[in-house]
Each structure stands twice: as structure tokens, then as C-alpha cells.
Amino acid sequence: MTTTTAIPAGKKRAPAATPKRHPKREREGAAWVFLSPWVLGASVLTLLPMAVSLYLSFTDYNLFDPPHWVGLRNYTQMFTEDPRYWRSVLTTVTYVVIAVPLQLALALLVALALKSMKRGKAFYRSAFYAPSLLGASMSIALVWRAVFNDGGTVDNLFGTGGWVNRPGWALLAVALLTVWQFGAPMVIFLAGLQQIPAELYEAAAVDGAGRWRQFVSVTVPMLSPVLFFNLVLQTIQAFQVFTPAFAVSAGKGGPADSTLVYTMYLYDRGFVASHMGYASAMAWVLLLVIGVVTAVLFRTSRSWVFYASEGDR
Amino acid sequence: MPGHRTKGFCASAVALVLCALAAGCGDSGESVGGGKAVLRYTWWGNPDRAERTEQAVALFEKQHPDISVQTSFSGYDAYKQKLAVQASGGDAPDVMQLDYRQIDQYASGGVLLDLAKQRAVLRTSEIDSGLLATGRVDGVQYAIPQGRGTETVVYDVKAWKDSGVPLPRAGWTWDDWAEAVRALRDRTGKPGATDPGQSEDAFEVWLRGRGKALYTKSGGLGFTADDLAEWWTFTDTLRRAGVVSPAEQTTQLDGSVENTPLGRGKAVSDTNWDAPSSGYLAIVPTGIALAPMPSDSDGTPGQYFKPSMFLGVSAHTGHAKEAAQLVDFLLNDQEAAKILGATRGIPVNETVRKETAPLLKDFDRTVADYQASLEGKLKDPPQAPPSGDNALQTTFQRDYDQVSYARMSPREAAENYVTEAKAELRS
Numbered sequence: 001m002t003t004t005t006a007i008p009a010g011k012k013r014a015p016a017a018t019p020k021r022h023p024k025r026e027r028e029g030a031a032w033v034f035l036s037p038w039v040l041g042a043s044v045l046t047l048l049p050m051a052v053s054l055y056l057s058f059t060d061y062n063l064f065d066p067p068h069w070v071g072l073r074n075y076t077q078m079f080t081e082d083p084r085y086w087r088s089v090l091t092t093v094t095y096v097v098i099a100v101p102l103q104l105a106l107a108l109l110v111a112l113a114l115k116s117m118k119r120g121k122a123f124y125r126s127a128f129y130a131p132s133l134l135g136a137s138m139s140i141a142l143v144w145r146a147v148f149n150d151g152g153t154v155d156n157l158f159g160t161g162g163w164v165n166r167p168g169w170a171l172l173a174v175a176l177l178t179v180w181q182f183g184a185p186m187v188i189f190l191a192g193l194q195q196i197p198a199e200l201y202e203a204a205a206v207d208g209a210g211r212w213r214q215f216v217s218v219t220v221p222m223l224s225p226v227l228f229f230n231l232v233l234q235t236i237q238a239f240q241v242f243t244p245a246f247a248v249s250a251g252k253g254g255p256a257d258s259t260l261v262y263t264m265y266l267y268d269r270g271f272v273a274s275h276m277g278y279a280s281a282m283a284w285v286l287l288l289v290i291g292v293v294t295a296v297l298f299r300t301s302r303s304w305v306f307y308a309s310e311g312d313r
Numbered sequence: 314m315p316g317h318r319t320k321g322f323c324a325s326a327v328a329l330v331l332c333a334l335a336a337g338c339g340d341s342g343e344s345v346g347g348g349k350a351v352l353r354y355t356w357w358g359n360p361d362r363a364e365r366t367e368q369a370v371a372l373f374e375k376q377h378p379d380i381s382v383q384t385s386f387s388g389y390d391a392y393k394q395k396l397a398v399q400a401s402g403g404d405a406p407d408v409m410q411l412d413y414r415q416i417d418q419y420a421s422g423g424v425l426l427d428l429a430k431q432r433a434v435l436r437t438s439e440i441d442s443g444l445l446a447t448g449r450v451d452g453v454q455y456a457i458p459q460g461r462g463t464e465t466v467v468y469d470v471k472a473w474k475d476s477g478v479p480l481p482r483a484g485w486t487w488d489d490w491a492e493a494v495r496a497l498r499d500r501t502g503k504p505g506a507t508d509p510g511q512s513e514d515a516f517e518v519w520l521r522g523r524g525k526a527l528y529t530k531s532g533g534l535g536f537t538a539d540d541l542a543e544w545w546t547f548t549d550t551l552r553r554a555g556v557v558s559p560a561e562q563t564t565q566l567d568g569s570v571e572n573t574p575l576g577r578g579k580a581v582s583d584t585n586w587d588a589p590s591s592g593y594l595a596i597v598p599t600g601i602a603l604a605p606m607p608s609d610s611d612g613t614p615g616q617y618f619k620p621s622m623f624l625g626v627s628a629h630t631g632h633a634k635e636a637a638q639l640v641d642f643l644l645n646d647q648e649a650a651k652i653l654g655a656t657r658g659i660p661v662n663e664t665v666r667k668e669t670a671p672l673l674k675d676f677d678r679t680v681a682d683y684q685a686s687l688e689g690k691l692k693d694p695p696q697a698p699p700s701g702d703n704a705l706q707t708t709f710q711r712d713y714d715q716v717s718y719a720r721m722s723p724r725e726a727a728e729n730y731v732t733e734a735k736a737e738l739r740s
Contacts, residue, residue: 062418062422062700063397063400063401063422064400064401064418064419064421064422064423064424065421065422081736083729149565150561162561165560165561165562165564165565166561167718167720250390250565250567251390251391251394251567252390252564252567252707252710252711253711254564254711254714255560255561255564255714255718256560256564256714256715256717256718256720257711257714257715268707271394271397271398271401272393272394272397272703272704272707273703273704273707273737274397274401274418274700274703274704276401
């Protein structure tokens with residue numbers, strides 16, 4: 001912008017000389033230099049391991065001896081001979097169906113409450129967001145286990161005998177740990193809510209819409225892209241749940257396999273039973289399933305997600 | 314100005330590089346250069362064992378100022394998993410405590426160092442040759458047994474005596490045991506024992522009493538679904554009657570004494586290995602005692618003396634000699650033996666055993682006396698379990714979980730286990 005005025009008179013010719021030095025190639029080179037950390041990271045830490053894992057999924061590999069090619073055997077064994085595999089699938093789906101809607105509902109509810117707050121908003125926003133930062137840590141998960149164990153807080157309050165040792169309840173304890181970390185979707189909801197123009201509410205109010213009507217006819221449609229974003233993100237995360245299930249069941253997926261979610265069974269096959277090939281095959285099936293679920297979500301989104309720009313078309 | 318900025322930039326870049334170099338040198342200087350060799354030594358156990366091990370290691374460091382030892386420990390389940398991950402990544406600790414069940418897999422996987430090559434600093438001449446051989450795979454000495462242990466019925470002495478139920482005696486049978494724990498429940502109101510159905514070790518004792526074994530000589534499964542179904546029916550019946558601890562308690566077992574019903578004050582007795590039972594002392598204030606495992610009804614004992622645990626050295630260690638020195642110290646040093654006592658079982662070094670025997674006190678004395686009472690009465694130990702066994706121990710607990718939560722009949726769970734075990738042992 002101000003280059004011409006800033007360059008001293010004597011150097012005026014310099015810009016004319018540069019085109020000869022292949023500026024495009026030079027810029028490209030610079031781009032690669034700046035990209036190199038990412039390219040290195042992505043290839044060494046992501047693509048290479050993925051390729052290795054894909055290869056291993058067709059082998060029998062016990063971590064110690066060299067991998068031994070078995071073709072599709074891991075996959076056929078998984079689908080036809082392993083009842084515990086299907087149990088882990090069912091457990092994971094149950095978990096996703098419980099945890100994701102609960103978490104999003106709570107996040108939206110708190111975001112709505114925060115939006116209408118006049119004072120102390122920043123404090124509460126941070127307070128509710130904190131679990132999202134802390135929750136992934138092992139220590140919180142262990143505290144969770146203690147709270148829901150027999151003799152723990154929940155046991156003392158409700159006399160339930162502790163949830164983590166009851167097959168029907170343990171998964172709920174795991175799901176609640178995820179639900180409790182609703183801070184991240186909440187912050188996104190809050191941002192989305194603040195984007196909705198006040199005129200829309202005013203217009204709705206003039207038309208005689210009550211608070212509920214405003215919520216259904218203004219807030220929900222205007223918020224639907226954000227809702228969709230959160231739904232996709234949380235679903236993908238929920239399918240990969242590991243830490244809470246691991247910690248709450250003390251690494252065993254118990255009681256009676258009730259918290260043996262997919263990734264925990266994968267971990268068990270790979271690192272406890274030393275069947276890395278089988279574990280890799282499981283990982284690839286999970287990747288495919290998450291891909292399909294996400295695609296389905298995107299497909300259904302056409303009928304319920306409303307983008308403001310659509311009005312212009 | 315731009316010139317200044319460049320200089321500043323260069324200066325800070327140079328400083329950064331120097332810092333990195335200095336830091337790097339600092340690290341490597343410690344481990345490779347003339348300075349200290351840093352060894353990582355890991356084990357599983359309870360806080361009592363940890364305290365004594367730390368003391369012994371401190372003494373070792375004092376004797377070898379050029380070696381520094383970093384220690385870490387955890388409960389058995391967690392240890393087993395962590396070590397498997399480390400070993401597979403080529404990052405096994407320099408010196409590691411190993412279980413009978415891990416040796417075959419780790420040795421054949423190239424994780425362990427051939428210790429015979431460290432003979433100059435690691436003496437094995439005073440270890441019973443039969444016992445020493447348990448650490449060999451294909452004729453190579455990959456690990457050295459550290460102590461001798463055996464299964465035991467460990468009980469809360471005061472609670473048992475106060476109940477008026479006759480104390481356990483040598484040669485008692487599984488039926489006597491069942492009767493005793495039933496009477497204990499009736500008179501104390503607490504389950505008489507931890508449900509032994511989840512324990513592969515207890516099952517093995519029961520099985521051996523009937524002349525069978527967990528594994529055949531060729532590494533196949535040594536029992537049938539019928540045998541396991543019978544064992545689980547036996548424990549399931551007791552559990553349903555409230556005689557042994559409920560499912561909610563058994564599912565919390567993870568190899569640490571703190572999480573056992575006896576340790577939580579929710580049962581009168583438990584089945585465990587003798588040495589780690591020292592951990593109960595701190596949490597059962599009224600005191601504990603050891604009794605032999607029940608025999609079969611015809612009097613055949615199922616329990617046996619097992620090398621309680623081993624020490625192995627990583628094949629990838631940069632300090633093979635120093636690591637072997639530490640192993641030698643832990644096994645053969647007189648002072649170390651005094652500190653360690655019987656926390657890992659009765660010492661394997663004959664001289665050390667003889668000289669420290671009179672010095673043993675408290676619980677170490679109890680373990681030594683207990684083992685002495687069984688001397689000559691037990692059958693030979695089984696050979697080291699095949700590699701697949703490592704995972705089967707967990708499978709055993711999981712399948713029994715299905716029984717204790719009444720989700721499967723003992724027969725269904727037993728058939729499940731046998732199918733899984735056969736697949737595991739084949740691969």
C-alpha cells in the first residue's frame with residue numbers, strides 16, 4: 001500500500017528487477033518452508049501410522065514377532081466369531097445415544113440461560129467451561145469413579161450401592177462424565193445465539209409470539225447450523241470414547257463387560273491380548289463407521305439445517 | 314533498524330540453538346559420558362514393598378556412586394499393561410520385575426537380555442538350579458527368579474477366632490473350606506471369603522488337586538469346559554447364598570490387596586499369594602494369618618511352590634553391565650536381603666536365605682514359617698505357562714463376571730472361556 005512512498009529514491013529500480021527471479025516459484029518455495037512443520041507432522045505422525053495400521057489389519061501381529069499376513073481373517077473373525085466384539089458395538093451405540101443428546105440439550109439450556117444474564121456472565125461461562133478442560137484428565141475420571149463407587153457420594157445420597165459396580169448403571173456413570181463436559185458445545189451455542197439478530201425477536205414479539213414460540217420459530221432455525229456442527233462433532237467424539245470408560249471401570253470394561261466400549265475392547269485386544277492386527281482391523285472399521293454416520297448426518301441436515309444465506313438464492 | 318533486528322534475531326537463534334545443545338549434552342552426558350549411568354527399574358507391588366525397595370535401591374546407589382536408579386511401581390494389572398506397551402515399543406525399562414506368565418512371551422519377543430553373558434557381575438551360583446531353570450527359555454537365561462511363593466488362605470485372625478468356627482488346619486479339603494466360610498458368614502454376618510471363582514490361581518489349585526493342570530505339556534488347554542463349569546457352579550452356589558463376597562465386590566479386584574473384600578473389611582478371608590499378603594497388615598488392624606489352600610477330598614494338594622517373580626534386563630538397555638549389577642545386588646547382597654526381607658518371597662540365594670532366616674521378623678517370619686510347614690508336602694510346579702495365558706487371565710475374570718452378575722450360567726460361561734482359550738492358544 002505505502003511501498004512506493006517508503007522506498008528511498010535510489011532504490012526505485014529494484015522492484016523492476018525482481019520479476020526475472022521467478023517470483024511465483026520463490027513464493028511457492030517459501031510456502032513449502034512455512035508448511036514444512038505441518039507436512040512433516042501430518043505425514044510422520046498421521047499418514048504413516050495410518051498406512052502401517054492398514055497393513056497390520058491384514059496381519060497377525062503380537063507386537064514382538066514380525067507381522068504375519070492373514071488376509072481378511074481379522075475382519076471375518078470380528079464379524080462372525082467374536083460375540084464380545086458385538087457386545088462392545090452395542091455398548092458404544094447405547095453410549096452415543098445416551099450421551100450426545102443429553103450433552104447437547106444441557107449445553108443449549110445453559111447457553112440460553114447465560115445469554116439472558118445481565119451480570120456475572122463471564123464468570124459463569126468460565127465456570128461451566130472448566131469441566132471441558134479438566135474432564136479429559138485421568139484424575140477427574142478417577143474422582144468420578146470414587147463418587148459413583150460403593151461408599152461414594154452417590155451411594156451415600158441415594159443408597160444405590162454405587163453405580164460403577166452395577167452392570168445396568170455403570171455405562172450411565174460413564175455417560176454422565178461426558179455430559180458434564182458440556183462446556184465446549186455450550187460456548188459454541190452461546191456464540192451462535194449472539195449472532196441471531198434482535199430484530200427477528202422483536203418482529204416475532206410484534207406478531208404476538210410468546211417465549212416458547214420465539215424459541216421454536218426463531219432461535220432453533222437460526223441456530224440450526226451451530227446445532228448441526230455440535231451434533232457432528234460430539235457424535236464423532238462419542239464414538240471414540242475411551243478415557244471415561246477406562247477410568248470408571250478401572251481399565252476392565254466391567255462390570256460384566258457393561259462399559260466395554262469399542263475403543264476399550266480395541267485397546268484390550270491390542271495391548272492386553274497382544275493382537276495388534278485384530279486391533280488395527282477394529283480401528284479401521286471404526287473409522288469407516290464414523291465416516292458413514294457423519295455422511296448420514298450431513299444428508300439429513302438438508303432437511304433441517306437452515307442457512308441464512310439460503311434466503312438470497 | 315532492519316539490520317539491528319536481524320542481529321537480534323541471529324543472536325536469539327544462536328542462543329536457542331546453544332540452549333538446545335547444552336540441554337542435549339546435559340542429558341547425554343549423564344547417561345553416556347563419564348558421568349552417571351541412569352537405570353530405570355520397575356516392579357509391581359504394594360506400598361510396603363515399595364518402601365523397602367526404595368531403601369535397598371538407595372543403598373545400591375551409595376555403593377555405586379556412578380549409577381543412578383529411577384524406580385517406579387504400580388498394581389499388577391496396571392503394571393502388566395504398561396510393560397506390554399513399553400516392551401512392544403522397544404522402550405522396556407532397564408531392569409524389570411517379571412511374572413512367570415510373561416517370560417515366555419517377552420523372551421521369544423526379543424525383549425530380554427541373555428543374562429548368562431553378564432556372568433562377570435551377576436552371580437547365580439547360589440541359586441537352586443531347578444529354580445534358576447524356571448527363568449530359562451530355549452536354554453537361554455532370560456530372567457532370574459527372585460523368590461519363592463505359594464497360594465494361601467489369608468484371614469482376619471480376630472474375626473475368625475471370635476466367631477468360634479474351628480481354625481483352618483493342614484490338609485483341609487474344599488468341602489471343609491466351604492463349610493467353614495458358611496459358618497463364618499452365619500456367625501459374623503459377613504461373607505466368609507472373597508469369591509474365589511474369579512481367580513485363575515485358585516482354580517488352578519482346585520484343578521491340580523484333581524490331577525489336572527491349566528495347560529498341557531505342549532501348551533494346550535489342560536482341562537475341559539466340564540471342569541470349569543463344575544468349579545464355577547461350586548463358587549456360584551456359595552455366592553448366591555451370600556457365603557462368599559457378592560459380584561459388586563469381586564468385580565473391583567485388580568490384584569491390589571486394598572481392593573479386596575478382606576482389605577475393605579467386607580469379608581473374613583481371601584485367597585492370595587503369601588508374600589503380597591503382607592499388604593493386608595496395614596489395612597486389617599486386628600491382624601492376619603496364613604493357612605494352606607484346601608486340598609481335594611482325597612487329600613491331594615493342589616498348591617505348589619512357584620518362583621514368585623523374576624528380574625529381567627531389557628535387551629535394548631544401554632547399560633547392560635550396570636543393570637546386571639543392580640540385579641546381582643537385589644538377589645545376592647546380604648545388606649539388601651536384610652532390607653527386602655521376604656517382601657518378594659523367601660530369598661533364592663541359599664547363603665542369603667540361611668543367614669537372613671533368623672533375622673526375619675513380623676510378617677516375613679509368618680511367610681517363612683508358612684512355607685516351612687508345607688515343605689516336602691507339595692507336588693512339582695507346572696512348567697511356565699504359554700504366551701497366550703497372559704490375556705487369558707483377564708478373560709477368566711471377565712467370563713466369571715458374567716456368572717457372578719447372573720448373566721450367564723456357569724456352564725455357558727465355561728464353554729465361552731474354553732472356546733476363547735483354545736483360539737488364544739492356537740494363535
